Amino acid sequence: MDQRVVHSCYHCGARLPPSPVFVALDGRPQPFCCHGCATAAQWIRDADLGDYYRLRSDPGARVDAEAADLGAWDGKELLAEHTVPVDGGCEITVLTDGMRCAACAWLVDRALERTPGVLDAGANAVTGRIRIAWDPARTRLSAVLGQLSMLGYRPYLAGDPAAERQRVADRRQWLLRLGVAGLAAMQTMMLSEASYLDFGHHMSVPTRDLFRWFTLLVCTPVVFYSGWPFIEGAWNGLKRRHLGMDVLVAGSTLLAYFASAVATVRGGPHVWFDAAAMFVFLLLLARLLEQRARRIASAQVDTLARARPVLAVRERADGARESVPLSALRVGDIACVAVGEAVPADGELLDPQALFEEALLTGESHPVTKRSGDPVYAGTHCRETPARLRITGIGTATRLSQLTRLVEQAQAQRPPLAQLADRIGAVFVGGVLLAALAVYQGWRLVEPERAFEVALSLLVVSCPCALSLAVPAALAAASGALARRGILPVRAGALDRLARVTDLVFDKTGTLTRVHPVLEAVEAFDGMDEARACALAAALERDSGHPIAAAFAGEEEHLAVESLQLVAGQGLAGRIEGVDWRLGLAPFAAGRADDGQVWLGDGTRAFARFTMREGLRADAADTLRALRALGLTVHLASGDGAAAVERMAAILGIDDARARQRPEDKLALVHELQARGRTVAMVGDGLNDAPVLAGADVSLAMGEGAALAQRAADLVLTAPELMRVPAAIALARRTRRIIRENFAWAVGYNLIALPLAAMGRVTPGWAALGMALSSLVVTLNALRLMRRSREEHRP
Amino acid sequence: MTILLMLIPLSVVLLAVSIGAFVWAVRKGQFDDLDTPALDILRDDPPATPTEADDDAR
DSSP, X not given: OHHHHHHBOTXXXXXXXXXOEEEEETTEEEEEXXXXXXXXXXXXXXXXOTHHHHHOSSOOOOOOSSOOOOGGGGOHHHHHHHEEEETTEEEEEEEESOOOSHHHHHHHXXXXXTSTTEXXXXXXXXXXXXXXXXXXXXXXXXXXXXXXXXXXXXXXXXXXXXXXXXXXXXXXXXXXXXXXXXXXHHHHHHHHHHHHSOTTOOSOHHHHHHHHHHHHHHHHHIIIIITHHHHHHXXXXXXTTOOOHHHHHHHHHHHHHHHHHHHXXXXXXXXXXXXXXXXXXXXXXXXXXXXXXXHXXXXXXXXXXXXXXXXXXXXXXXXXXXXXXXXXOOTTOEEEEOTTOBOOSEEEEOXXXXXXXXXXXXOOOSOEXXXXXXXXXXXXXXXXXXXXXXXXXXXXXXXXXXXXXXXXXXXXXXXXXXXXXXXXXXXXXXXXXXXXXHHHHHHHHHOHHHHHHHHHHHHHHHSTHHHHHHHHHHHHHHHHHHHHTTEEEOSTTHHHHHHTOOEEEEOIIIIIEEEEEEEEEEEEOTTOOHHHHHHHHHHHXXXXXXXXXXXXXXXXXXXXXXXXXXXXXXXXXXXXXTEEEEEESHHHHTSSOOOSSEEEESSSSEEEEEEEEEEEOTTHHHHHHHHHHTTOEEEEEOSSOHHHHHHHHHHHTOSEEEOSOOHHHHHHHXXXXXXXXXXXXXXXXXXXXXXXHHHSSEEEEETTSOHHHHHHOSEEESSSOTTHHHHHHHHHHHHHHHHHHHHHHHHHHHHHHHHHHXXXXXXXXXXXXXXXXHHHHHHHHHHHHHHHHHHHHOO | OTHHHHHHHHHHHHHHHHXXXXXXXXXXXXXXXXXXXXXXXXXXXXXXXXXXXXXXXX
């Protein structure tokens, strides 16, 4: 641990620059990568929140030394749109990307609580959301957020505040329904037990009625409050003339409830409150389990808010700059984009030259040089030099929005597998209802007083509880197992489709390869030795923030660079130990013809040539081997040129490799495979992959890729480990097997229980118990998925 | 059996109380974040250093 501390920043864990900042904490000097981190750590220590460093499981986010301009957060327009009034002030929910573990949420909570003027604050590490209630009379929002960004948590506007509140309210409502159902159903069972245990019928009628009235009282909230989603669902289904599970659930619950209520008032022989209450509780539990797994998964990738900045810097006619909300930006405005920032809207470049990273939109892995008048797209990132743009397209007119629409269209075309399950369910439900009716009529002829009870037993015992539990329970268990391996199923049904996959289409850049290039070969000339050349290059690149810098990141050298200069699109120049060096394209660095490689020189003479290559991910070969072992066919479709793609295909032994693929081409490839009856999985990361991710039968997105790609994907890999893809497929197949077992059990159970119930051998109470046991078996079987995968996890 | 007249309503009252407590807890957001508060207990008591001076928040 101590050795790490020497090489990495105490706060953010980043590699230390040659001249780190040392600040004494607790009497011991600690190294920091920049003044921002040092200030944050000092503040944390001074506020006696130093436990943060002990509690956290991941290093913090790097803190920018220069405070961001948060003035726009005080704008009336923004406040009116995004805040809600609370007692004594306003409340806003902001998103942040720096929160990595619970300790961050803890730190943010404590830090905000101590900020004067803040009434209430709550941070949630799982969803990355911070709720701040503050008193505008005592402090400005920008001051509060300044405190946050000083600690490294840069605020972003969360989506629609009404939707945010709705989310929280929905979640609480479900929790309330489940809690009420659990508590009251337990009590209902206990009260019902009294009559079950009265084997010899010794209980007097008034005592029995007393029990019944109280059971009625306790059961009512379960049926009508907790069970409301089922009743509502059934009502909506009936309005659309559709028989879903909800119809059967709500139907048998209400039937059992009202028949019991009538029996209670009239003094009939039987009541079935316990069946109704247990029914609602168990089904609610199953539904909640599935919802929870899905919500955690989607919250972690809900990063679309970050694809485009919320605030833009606009240049006024007098040349002064102001920070404005994106919604205030108009066509014809001049926007300024700082280095590393995302472009707020489509526009044309006003500067003579600037570099933009368009990886998100085009899949092109290197920053693209744009000249004056060239189009620049929203969502791309500005590199190396700040840029000024004249806005030509805003809002829905941007290329980003068009791609978003493409995704939505592709999603709408997705084969509606869920509807198939619904149709089967509807047939089943219809069959059960008809059978119950037939049994009721039959018993009316034979033994009229038992007709209702037998029909009810049939409804309850045959309720597709195990059937409807079988899928969600197995999926929830599998989701949990997947999440522990760093795979987030974002959409329901993804696992089911993943299990049936026969073909995999890989994107190249960012998927099979790392995002940044690696150094392949170094050639040194003119008495320069290779190690020295690497050291010089590493020193020059270190602070440039250029993607190529990552290639030299492994070189441990602490040469001091003076007067470092970035020359856009060319390279960089700097003075090391009294000598001027240039690193970059051949004409710039060495005065030679450009060969696409990186040169080190003094402007006229060449000293070294660095051959860069896209780095294959370390586990790419193993992954492909594992995928073939699973019997899958692998395809490669990349936006890059033919040479790079062919080399990659040769290394990995992929037969079907296609170069220069536009998103439309990739989508066509997927459709072509689908037309041949294959089930296609797409693995990608870029925004350009979003349409094809949505069009494939099942899609996986890399967690470090574009937010929009993740939105379109069915599963997201949280860390760039390709081995997780075969792991996910193996788990999906096991899940499918478990689901089949569950179905077999549910069908087998019904084959035995239905005739028994129709013959009148099952009372509604026993029916409910049988149904519950059947559900339990199914759930336990599903939980095996978690246990087995954990065993597998051990090496 | 008259004891039932007291015990059953009592159980219903207890149920109502527990549901009320649950509703209160949910409304207060006690279940919104189940991870962060768990860290509080791991926190050491502040050491007897001068930094204790700004320990007012706890």
